[in-house]
Amino acid sequence: MSTFYLGMAVFLLLNILIGLYRVYAGPRPRDRMVAAQLFGTTGVATLLLLARALDAVYIKNAALVFVLLMVMAVLAFVRNMPVSIDRDPDK
Amino acid sequence: MSILHALSILLCLAGGVFFLGGTLGLLRFPDTYSRLHALTKADNLGLGFVVLGLMARTENISELIILVLIWFLALVGSSSACYLIANHIRNEALHKGETDDLGL
Numbered sequence: 737m738s739t740f741y742l743g744m745a746v747f748l749l750l751n752i753l754i755g756l757y758r759v760y761a762g763p764r765p766r767d768r769m770v771a772a773q774l775f776g777t778t779g780v781a782t783l784l785l786l787a788r789a790l791d792a793v794y795i796k797n798a799a800l801v802f803v804l805l806m807v808m809a810v811l812a813f814v815r816n817m818p819v820s821i822d823r824d825p826d827k
Numbered sequence: 828m829s830i831l832h833a834l835s836i837l838l839c840l841a842g843g844v845f846f847l848g849g850t851l852g853l854l855r856f857p858d859t860y861s862r863l864h865a866l867t868k869a870d871n872l873g874l875g876f877v878v879l880g881l882m883a884r885t886e887n888i889s890e891l892i893i894l895v896l897i898w899f900l901a902l903v904g905s906s907s908a909c910y911l912i913a914n915h916i917r918n919e920a921l922h923k924g925e926t927d928d929l930g931l
Contacts, residue, residue, distance in 0.1 A: 737832065744839050744877075751850045758853050758862075766916060770862050773908055774853055777870040778846055780901060781877045784894070785839070788881050796893050803900045810908040814915045 741789035748782045776806030835883040842876030867909040
């Protein structure tokens with residue numbers, strides 16, 4: 737039974753690997769950021785499956801931290817490029 | 828092989844299908860808006876199915892609560908991230924006067 741969960745985890749890892757092509761191809765930084773978001777969600781699912789397959793509950797806590805940090809990465813990306821109209825002094 | 832085992836396998840496989848759909852969307856869709864759409868909808872549904880599949884095999888109530896909490900956080904976080912990125916793209920396009928990125 738745990739072989740099935742391990743297989744699913746490998747399948748999700750393959751998904752992440754294929755998604756890496758979008759990071760490589762771009763074309764803009766925001767496309768790479770969107771791809772990084774895929775790694776967040778898929779990585780959390782992989783961790784949950786691994787926690788079940790290996791009977792290791794503490795991996796679930798790691799998944800909890802992953803899902804929290806996913807938003808922080810996007811937040812840092814958005815704040816780092818201040819092109820917001822609202823904060824434009826010319827307008 | 829109880830019914831819970833079969834249910835768990837079925838739900839996890841359904842989640843895998845949605846994850847595959849999200850990845851294909853990320854690779855194949857033409858612009859950032861539609862890629863965001865593919866990721867924030869399909870992937871969260873996939874995560875939801877995987878969480879449901881794992882809940883079918885969980886005996887402990889506290890592990891069950893952690894699973895639900897993770898999914899809930901993923902839903903909230905990923906929709907906020909989607910809004911933040913889309914808003915950022917729109918503001919950037921308005922700033923530079925690129926009307927093709929406004930989605931109008």
